[in-house]
Amino acid sequence: MGDPVAAPPATLVDLLDRVLDRGLLINADIVICLAGVPLIGITLRAAVAGMETMVEYGLMRDWDQTIRAGSARVLEGCTAVAWGETSGTPAPHLQAGLEDQ
Amino acid sequence: MSSAGDGPQALAGSSSAGCPAQDAADCPSSRVPKLGDPTEGCYVYCVGRAKEEGALGLTGIDGKKVRALGVGDLCALVHDGASKPYSSRDPKVVADWVLAHHHVVEAAWRRWGAVLPITFNTIIAGDGGKAHENLRRWLQDERERLEGRLHALHNxxxxxxxxxxxxxxxxxxxxxxxxxxxxxxxxxxxxxxxxxxxxxxxxxxxxxxxxxxxxxxxxxxxxxxxxxxxxxxxxxxxxxxxxxxxxxxxxxxxxxxxxxxxxxxxxxxxxxxxxxxxxxxxxxxxxxxx
Incomplete structure (x- = not known):
């Protein structure tokens, strides 16, 4: 993934995100399924999420797990010991503090 | 459009609810909105600042012909269809709809330089063939807000x-x-x-x-x-x-x-x-x- 600018064009997931969830909501009583428009998006999203290739869709990553996996790789060189369950408080989400932009 | 009770409005909206001469071929009699027909709706893709009207040669969801509906400097891209939301459990079908919606929005965006994409599945109620009229009225009512947003998004x-x-x-x-x-x-x-x-x-x-x-x-x-x-x-x-x-x-x-x-x-x-x-x-x- 060296060159960010040569990234492939928008994938279906990129577009689903935007077309189903974003865009202007016409908030007027002339619209069928007024204000419930997002519900339709959710229905359709459920169908799409059923696809195996879409399992990543909308899932929040378990950040703590990921960090542990990374640390475990550094520890690989160490003697194998039963080091039991990994513990500790869940790491704060990385984006905390950035959301208030 | 011949009901006496609907008289003045039907006249005022006749050019939009009916078939403009230039795309009469796109408008078989079965799609002419009938008075009291609750199945006629108008699916909206996006709104832009452009003086356009009628067929644009764009194809939308399920192969529907996309047309422009204008009021003043504003214009919405729409297709006419059932006033029923799109719904499917088939991911392939949903994906095709989403891509078709996006292609219309993108084409408009490239053509006009700014566009307000409308959320997928936004359908203006027909209410007796008056979907176009309803949409035009909405564009008119919201004109200031829409133009302001479009201006802010230009380029x-x-x-x-x-x-x-x-x-x-x-x-x-x-x-x-x-x-x-x-x-x-x-x-x-x-x-x-x-x-x-x-x-x-x-x-x-x-x-x-x-x-x-x-x-x-x-x-x-x-x-x-x-x-x-x-x-x-x-x-x-x-x-x-x-x-x-x-x-x-x-x-x-x-x-x-x-x-x-x-x-x-x-x-x-x-x-x-x-x-x-x-x-x-x-x-x-x-x-x-x-």
């Missing part, structure tokens, strides 16, 4: 910027850089049995803590640099993609042509940083900023 494009991180690379960096962790690692390898256990636990926790800090610092610094190269930004939830590095930042960015080279340079710089990679999506119509 701006949405880009998705996603940052991925390999936590293993960062953990190794952290371990190499910290002499205390060196010592812990030695004890974890060659100490007595008790010391090995204890050292491993300590090392593991220290690595997790320091990796988290390091990654957060990197990502926050990137965020500060990159947001100076855009008009607006939304921080989106990160998402997992199987088989890929974990995503640590997901941004929707609104970027001008002048700002783009700066953004590109920042992305190059971040992707050159060991353990991090960047994905760029776009340019897209401003779905996230309308």
């Amino acid at each position: 701006l494009a949405e880009y998705g910027v996603q940052v991925f991180c390999d936590p293993g690379v960062i953990a190794r960096e952290v371990a190499d850089a910290n002499p205390e962790l060196h010592a812990l690692r030695e004890r974890a390898i060659s100490g007595s049995r008790g010391a090995v256990y204890l050292s491993r636990r300590q090392l593991e926790r220290a690595l997790q803590r320091d990796s988290q800090v390091r990654i957060s610092q990197e990502v926050e610094a990137f965020y500060r640099r990159v947001t100076s190269c855009m008009a607006r930004v939304h921080v989106e939830p990160v998402k997992d993609a199987p088989g890929e590095r974990p995503m640590v930042m997901n941004l929707a960015c609104l970027v001008s042509r002048e700002q783009y080279p700066g953004l590109e340079a920042e992305l190059h710089q971040m992707s050159a940083r060991e353990g991090f990679s960047v994905r760029l999506v776009g340019p897209l119509p401003p779905y996230s900023f309308c």
